[in-house]
């Protein structure tokens with residue numbers, strides 16, 4: 585028997601049907617004809633001027649507080665390189681984005697992992713560590729629709745984190761690529777906007793609102809930090825892709841981005857709803873927090889369950905996902921991440937049916 589075509593719940597990427605291909609083609613056409621000199625030159629490491637201005641307006645900061653990069657991963661890498669030396673203590677959330685953990689480990693950082701709760705990082709635990717003498721250089725926080733945990737940081741915790749960064753003099757790195765993808769409820773203010781002591785550096789991206797292949801992201805933060813990162817960027821690649829950034833600038837300024845965000849949100853809300861209903865129906869042992877937006881849902885199975893074995897069996901049955909331990913330095917053996925961004929709603933039921941069959945195979949009645 586031929587195995588069924590695999591359904592991937594593994595990749596944090598959008599399916600092609602929610603990428604605004606026609607609007608992107610139009611934006612490219614206009615960008616290239618209206619400003620060929622800007623689009624096709626090297627430009628500067630700050631980024632394409634009209635895009636930098638659009639981002640500054642959106643974030644309520646001055647243009648010299650922005651550096652636009654080739655994806656926000658590049659921005660993260662610059663910030664980490666600027667701030668983190670071997671042996672420096674860095675706070676991360678547990679679980680956290682796997683690429684962040686790898687990047688920090690490669691730089692020789694000492695990592696202090698603080699658990700996540702339903703409303704974001706356990707700020708009491710962080711405060712206790714600080715009172716106990718921990719002196720981090722940096723704390724990495726994913727505030728909205730967390731990757732991988734799906735949770736969102738409460739307003740109270742945002743305020744407390746900004747206060748702790750000021751009192752204990754560390755940089756709060758607000759890594760926020762999913763902010764625009766809220767399905768319901770009121771948006772919370774960014775920690776960047778709550779900060780009056782220049783302790784917050786904010787990152788976001790057009791990967792989730794335009795498309796990941798365009799590779800445009802940015803940092804917003806204190807002028808001196810941004811100036812240093814612009815210098816690092818010049819030394820690294822002269823300038824980011826002006827072709828990409830000019831297209832994104834036109835996409836934003838023409839209003840296409842608001843349409844794109846609506847399309848993405850409507851599709852992902854439906855996928856989230858189908859997924860949650862299917863999990864409740866077919867996998868009642870699964871515990872999860874319903875994400876209010878974004879790409880991801882984090883599943884916890886009963887203590888002692890083996891998500892690695894589940895992933896292996898599920899793969900044989902034609903569904904793949906990332907096991908929880910990949911997002912943690914230790915633990916997470918009973919957890920896994922589902923990305924519902926890359927699958928159509930009609931594939932999700934089938935994916936969960938296969939997942940539940942794999943679970944039954946591992947846990948005979």
Ligand SMILES: Cc1ncc(COP(=O)(O)O)c(C=O)c1O
Pocket residue numbers: 596654655656657658681726731759760761788789790791796800801
């Ligand atoms: C928390 C987080 N930070 C950064 C990134 C990188 O995004 P970009 O495509 O802008 O490099 C991602 C992508 O999945 C992410 O989830």
